[in-house]
Amino acid sequence: MSAPAYEKVILRNLQDPGYRGTLAEYRARGGYSGLPKALQLQPQEVIDLVKQSGLRGRGGAGFPTGLKWDFVPKDLALTKYVAINGDEGEPGTFKDRQLLEQEPHPIIEGTVITAYAIGAHVAYIYVRGEFVEGAKVFQRALEEAYAAGFLGKNILGSGFDLDFYMHRGAGAYICGEETGLLESLEGKRGQPRLKPPFPAVKGLFGKPTVVNNVETVSNLPPILVGGPEWYAGIGVPPKNTGTRIFSISGHVERPGNYELPLGLPLRELIFEHAGGIRGGRQLKAVIPGGASSPIFTPAHLDVKMDFDSVAAAGSMAGSGGVVVMDETTCLVRVARVIAHFFAHESCGQCTQCREGTAWLHKMLTRIDEGKGRPEDLEVILDVCDNMKGKTICVLSDAAAMPIESYIKHFRDDFEHHIRGGACPTGMA
Amino acid sequence: MADTIGLTLNGRSQEVAPAATIWQAARAVGLEVPTLCYDSRVAPAGNCRVCMVEVAGERVLAPACARQVQPGMVIETQSPKAVAARRMVVELYLADHPLGTCGVGKGCELEALARRLGLRGSRFPARSSAPKPDLSSPVIAVDLSKCILCRRCISACSDLQVNNVIGLDARGFSTTISFDTNLAMGRSTCVSCGECVSACPTEALVERLHQDVAFRPDARKTRTVCPYCGVGCNVELHVVDNRVVRVTGTRESAVNLGKLCVKGRFGYDFIQHPDRLTRALIRRPGVPREAADQGDPRDCFREASWDEALDLVAARLGGLKARYGPDALGVVSSAKCPNEENYLIQKFARVVLGTNNVDHCIRLCHASSVAALIYALGSGAMTNSSFEVYSSDVIIVMGSNTTENHPIISSHMRQAAKRGATLIVIDPRRIELVNHAHIWLRQRPGTDVALLNGLMHVILKEGLHDEAFIRGRTEGFEQLGPVIEAYPPERVEAITGVPAADLVRVARLYGRAKAAAIYWGMGMSQHTTGTDNCLSLINLGLLCGHVGREGTGLNPLRGQNNVQGAGDMGAIPDNYPGYQPVEDPGTREKFERAWGVPLNPRRGLTITEMMEAMRQGGLRGMYIVGENPLVSEANIAHARAALFRLEWIVAQDIFLNETARYADVVLPAACFAEKGGTYTNTDRRVQLARQAVEPPGEARADWEIICDVAVRMGYPMPYEDLAEVFAEAAAVTPIYAGLSYARLQGEGLQWPCADATSVGAPFLHKERFTRGLGRFVPCHQRPPRELPDDDFPFVLNTGRVLEHWHTGSMTRRSHGLDALYPELLVSIHPLDADELRVRSGDRVQVVSRRGRITARAEVTEQTPKGSIFIPFHFAEAAANLLTIDALDPVAKIPEYKFCAVRVERAA
Numbered sequence A: 001m002s003a004p005a006y007e008k009v010i011l012r013n014l015q016d017p018g019y020r021g022t023l024a025e026y027r028a029r030g031g032y033s034g035l036p037k038a039l040q041l042q043p044q045e046v047i048d049l050v051k052q053s054g055l056r057g058r059g060g061a062g063f064p065t066g067l068k069w070d071f072v073p074k075d076l077a078l079t080k081y082v083a084i085n086g087d088e089g090e091p092g093t094f095k096d097r098q099l100l101e102q103e104p105h106p107i108i109e110g111t112v113i114t115a116y117a118i119g120a121h122v123a124y125i126y127v128r129g130e131f132v133e134g135a136k137v138f139q140r141a142l143e144e145a146y147a148a149g150f151l152g153k154n155i156l157g158s159g160f161d162l163d164f165y166m167h168r169g170a171g172a173y174i175c176g177e178e179t180g181l182l183e184s185l186e187g188k189r190g191q192p193r194l195k196p197p198f199p200a201v202k203g204l205f206g207k208p209t210v211v212n213n214v215e216t217v218s219n220l221p222p223i224l225v226g227g228p229e230w231y232a233g234i235g236v237p238p239k240n241t242g243t244r245i246f247s248i249s250g251h252v253e254r255p256g257n258y259e260l261p262l263g264l265p266l267r268e269l270i271f272e273h274a275g276g277i278r279g280g281r282q283l284k285a286v287i288p289g290g291a292s293s294p295i296f297t298p299a300h301l302d303v304k305m306d307f308d309s310v311a312a313a314g315s316m317a318g319s320g321g322v323v324v325m326d327e328t329t330c331l332v333r334v335a336r337v338i339a340h341f342f343a344h345e346s347c348g349q350c351t352q353c354r355e356g357t358a359w360l361h362k363m364l365t366r367i368d369e370g371k372g373r374p375e376d377l378e379v380i381l382d383v384c385d386n387m388k389g390k391t392i393c394v395l396s397d398a399a400a401m402p403i404e405s406y407i408k409h410f411r412d413d414f415e416h417h418i419r420g421g422a423c424p425t426g427m428a
Numbered sequence B: 001m002a003d004t005i006g007l008t009l010n011g012r013s014q015e016v017a018p019a020a021t022i023w024q025a026a027r028a029v030g031l032e033v034p035t036l037c038y039d040s041r042v043a044p045a046g047n048c049r050v051c052m053v054e055v056a057g058e059r060v061l062a063p064a065c066a067r068q069v070q071p072g073m074v075i076e077t078q079s080p081k082a083v084a085a086r087r088m089v090v091e092l093y094l095a096d097h098p099l100g101t102c103g104v105g106k107g108c109e110l111e112a113l114a115r116r117l118g119l120r121g122s123r124f125p126a127r128s129s130a131p132k133p134d135l136s137s138p139v140i141a142v143d144l145s146k147c148i149l150c151r152r153c154i155s156a157c158s159d160l161q162v163n164n165v166i167g168l169d170a171r172g173f174s175t176t177i178s179f180d181t182n183l184a185m186g187r188s189t190c191v192s193c194g195e196c197v198s199a200c201p202t203e204a205l206v207e208r209l210h211q212d213v214a215f216r217p218d219a220r221k222t223r224t225v226c227p228y229c230g231v232g233c234n235v236e237l238h239v240v241d242n243r244v245v246r247v248t249g250t251r252e253s254a255v256n257l258g259k260l261c262v263k264g265r266f267g268y269d270f271i272q273h274p275d276r277l278t279r280a281l282i283r284r285p286g287v288p289r290e291a292a293d294q295g296d297p298r299d300c301f302r303e304a305s306w307d308e309a310l311d312l313v314a315a316r317l318g319g320l321k322a323r324y325g326p327d328a329l330g331v332v333s334s335a336k337c338p339n340e341e342n343y344l345i346q347k348f349a350r351v352v353l354g355t356n357n358v359d360h361c362i363r364l365c366h367a368s369s370v371a372a373l374i375y376a377l378g379s380g381a382m383t384n385s386s387f388e389v390y391s392s393d394v395i396i397v398m399g400s401n402t403t404e405n406h407p408i409i410s411s412h413m414r415q416a417a418k419r420g421a422t423l424i425v426i427d428p429r430r431i432e433l434v435n436h437a438h439i440w441l442r443q444r445p446g447t448d449v450a451l452l453n454g455l456m457h458v459i460l461k462e463g464l465h466d467e468a469f470i471r472g473r474t475e476g477f478e479q480l481g482p483v484i485e486a487y488p489p490e491r492v493e494a495i496t497g498v499p500a501a502d503l504v505r506v507a508r509l510y511g512r513a514k515a516a517a518i519y520w521g522m523g524m525s526q527h528t529t530g531t532d533n534c535l536s537l538i539n540l541g542l543l544c545g546h547v548g549r550e551g552t553g554l555n556p557l558r559g560q561n562n563v564q565g566a567g568d569m570g571a572i573p574d575n576y577p578g579y580q581p582v583e584d585p586g587t588r589e590k591f592e593r594a595w596g597v598p599l600n601p602r603r604g605l606t607i608t609e610m611m612e613a614m615r616q617g618g619l620r621g622m623y624i625v626g627e628n629p630l631v632s633e634a635n636i637a638h639a640r641a642a643l644f645r646l647e648w649i650v651a652q653d654i655f656l657n658e659t660a661r662y663a664d665v666v667l668p669a670a671c672f673a674e675k676g677g678t679y680t681n682t683d684r685r686v687q688l689a690r691q692a693v694e695p696p697g698e699a700r701a702d703w704e705i706i707c708d709v710a711v712r713m714g715y716p717m718p719y720e721d722l723a724e725v726f727a728e729a730a731a732v733t734p735i736y737a738g739l740s741y742a743r744l745q746g747e748g749l750q751w752p753c754a755d756a757t758s759v760g761a762p763f764l765h766k767e768r769f770t771r772g773l774g775r776f777v778p779c780h781q782r783p784p785r786e787l788p789d790d791d792f793p794f795v796l797n798t799g800r801v802l803e804h805w806h807t808g809s810m811t812r813r814s815h816g817l818d819a820l821y822p823e824l825l826v827s828i829h830p831l832d833a834d835e836l837r838v839r840s841g842d843r844v845q846v847v848s849r850r851g852r853i854t855a856r857a858e859v860t861e862q863t864p865k866g867s868i869f870i871p872f873h874f875a876e877a878a879a880n881l882l883t884i885d886a887l888d889p890v891a892k893i894p895e896y897k898f899c900a901v902r903v904e905r906a907a
């Protein structure tokens, strides 16, 4: 219980036992003091300030937030939109859920700041369908914010107007992909759009739109209050600044959400913050950034958990979902489960993805059941190779990359299954 | 923007169009990038991923079909990565779609691509269960086990036709094409236009008719014009062994972009139907006309040689003329015949018979529209092109069930509405276009003038009229105010049933529009107030200056494929070709010079007036070409009695139709597929048709028959071919003067085309109206002739349905159309049906003061309460037994859209 303590940016208020995240409680702790600061600046100044902070998207791609905003045309006459991504579907990730349920007001405050910066007067939040409690809490927070004048007409007397609507998903992972989300918001079948054009230029209803993750915008009020230099001082400046919430799960003693500065070693996350491997077993593998990310082995324990270091080590920081697996885990089974997920969630547009995810699942099931054929691994790797970098969205890549990495790092598990028709770990 | 940009394609520098996609740019320099999901007519969906190419500096391959080129791009279409990706996609497909899956012969783009890539099989296991074939549609076979989910059918249905029937069900590997909510195609809202079939790259969707021969490799294709409605879609007739076995749309056509409706695509079987007339027929001596009512009407006739029949026709027509004078003869021409034949038929009437008694079905569809347009503007035609719906920001459709009667123009309108134009529908029936409309005004039948006056009232009161236009380009405006003063919205609401607020909304939308166009159909023209209705539409257009610019205009949607041309060619009693009045001495002299005979100075009789003249004995003989008045005339019983009083009738047709069977001589004619000629569609586009097959038996083209009769009557008509006829017609028809077969080879030209340098006119009245100034002719609301009462409490509205045409002689002999819509249905509102205790499918008897018919009921909210709708295609229960022969006083068009009837349950 002696994990090192770090300054918290987003989950700060939640350290108080009994904090419910109501408007009054949030304000009592300094909430909604970032917004007036933003409203006093010119929109471009807000964009520049966010750029200086170094904030990068927490939804998965880690794209610099200020830069994304800057792509939006500055034409004042154009209708623009903000869409907040609360669809959180990445397996192993459960941070946005906590924010929605326990700390909704920073999301609202951050959204108003975003809208002001790009000149949008309508914002939407897309909340994952299963988040029943989160949706309830968030709706209440919206009403509170309207009543207090943080939303609606002439916010805080600034002359700036913003309406903010909540939309609830219906159970499709692909609606978390930003253009799938926009299609779904428009009332259409949730499937990603061809890019370019990117949403910042042609997004919701054909208008320029910024899509940001729930956690990303929750960082904005503290950045405005504390200043970009303060924020950029956390983590690994200049490109991996601030904190992020790691959702640590799997075979650890203390699974949960941990807000930590970017750049701590993976070892510290697992062994100090999450209390180490459950039951004192040996670590076998770690998914470092949600199910889409290529797997790490114990050899990767010293990788620093920031965007660029994880990428340099061959994986991706993704959504911050860290899934820890001990020695009892069979990677063939993991592959099968993950493949099933992506086959189930592919929207079905792109041939490689629609057919490829299905065949991967089929072939991995065959191997898991001891019916694999010697040539299967090569066919799988060939499919994976042709699923990457060739489709409308990156779900196809996300489905292929982890499987490739499992075979690369744990080929023995697979060959054992194929050769012996049984699992080396004895997993049933 | 620069004209071209430079880039590198497969190692070579190229200059390409800056707006091109990589695929287009590659094609322009002779490189083929394979595609599967791409359809050049719609925005690329980019989902099959076979067209992926490598762009230097990009991690991700780019879809050539969707990606726009950029200056300096370095593109490899055949890089190892791109080729590997392409092969993988095809191999994945082949797992469930092995070579040989598509065997009908339509061709499968996937299999062709696989062969091109040298792929024979797949390393992946096939799926365990495949969808079963769906044969619920009589015209389209569905087999989704062959589907490659390219979604071309979806964009064909939703983006091109805007029918919105096809979608997707489920996701990922379970994704399937779905009709509505996963219904069998035949039970869905599919309208059988077949656009999906034409788009599908595999045989998942394929035509059912004549499948055994339709795709034979030796099929010949001939481009011609669809024989049905006035839209004038271009079609390719596929011919095997002198039979038309398949029809596809011409993608290059400016009219339809390859789109067709169910009639155009599947309504061709009549061409080779066994009922076709193949020999001349002469009524057996002593057999009375009514004998045709019993048994096979053919038994009333004996077959004859052409010589015998033509001699007889010439002798009898000559005899009647000698005995009673030329005006005792009448000719009905056909709006199904091309311009050349209409020209010859009217010339025959005027020159050989010596009468102006020549008319055609214009009388029954848009005579009032034409009369009003000529009187007020000077040209009797649509002022816009149908394509201009894309340039209008407000489109009003009034009294036109466009989706069923002009399907492809409706499809353009739906697309325009989808792209953002405001579509306003004004119609008592809840027609299909209402689904796409922003506002629908449901006026009571027969209250159109009041409604239009109400709109003008609001526009004037709110100052939304175009003063400069009124001042500079119109006359008679001062007379408008006092009339429309009497139509404030509240009063109009009381008359029409349209809420005053809706009226005001529409008035503002139309008044404030940048470019607004009005389209109307026979719901406006077929009334005793038809001319008033159309004049009121014109008043509205003039008031707001919405005429004479691109996207603004006044547009009657013409019925038959060549009803515009037949009128242009002078097959009307008051005008020579080109709408030149017969009663104008100077014009007459001109035609006397051209034709070399003295001409009759009296204007002739309209069809409707001819009926009256037969009754009174003034008309003794008739020559009827390609018409069926005993199904299409109003009040048929009356018309039949009149026709039976004639001494002598010759009918020239492709079938022994319900009128021809009472004739004395019947001459077998060739149908559209068996001859060439030109047809003028509803937007004045003169298009060249081409012969695809030989006529059956001894049947001959109408023009050849007419010429032979003329020769026998002493006036040689020695034409080599139709081009020569056309040249003569163009020479005397100023609006056609610049047209020739040579100039019509491509997409045709739109009249007026005054000389060989003119490129025709997409829209009319640009700087001045044809007659000079546009004329306001205010009208007051007048009631229809026969109002409902206690004995006849319902209003009868008649018209057409999508699947059938006119008197049904062609469509009911087309297998697919007949299967889709086999029998007459009387539409009735649910509340009325409840009161009568009638359910859908029950037999009802409909009775008017003139006749009665029995048919099945279809209970539907399409039809307003208090009104019933009956299509007139079904001779065995002919709607026109019921209709009233009251005429519009100016245009002599009957009131097909309004009479009083009673509905009873039938035993």
Ligand SMILES: Cc1cc2nc3c(=O)[nH]c(=O)nc-3n(C[C@H](O)[C@H](O)[C@H](O)COP(=O)(O)O)c2cc1C
Binding pocket: A056, A057, A058, A059, A060, A061, A062, A063, A065, A085, A086, A087, A088, A089, A090, A173, A174, A175, A176, A177, A178, A179, A211, A212, A213, A214, A216, A217, A393, A394, A395, A398
């Ligand atoms: C298949 C797929 C699923 C995704 N799901 C989510 C999600 O649930 N939540 C999210 O914030 N971003 C998700 N993303 C990332 C979004 O596309 C997008 O990058 C993000 O919302 C941008 O916000 P940010 O810049 O604030 O991270 C997903 C991406 C893909 C390809």
Ligand code: SF4
Binding pocket: A174, A191, A192, A345, A346, A347, A348, A349, A350, A351, A353, A354, A391, A392, A393, A394, A395, A396, A397
């Ligand atoms: S990659 Fe997969 S999920 Fe993404 S658009 Fe294509 S089919 Fe849909």
Ligand code: SF4
Binding pocket: B146, B147, B148, B149, B150, B151, B152, B153, B154, B177, B196, B199, B200, B201, B202, B204, B205
């Ligand atoms: S039915 Fe044909 S057009 Fe439609 S998705 Fe399947 S293969 Fe493509």
Ligand code: FES
Binding pocket: B034, B035, B036, B037, B038, B045, B046, B047, B048, B049, B050, B051, B052, B063, B064, B065, B066
């Ligand atoms: S043809 Fe380009 S993606 Fe299908």
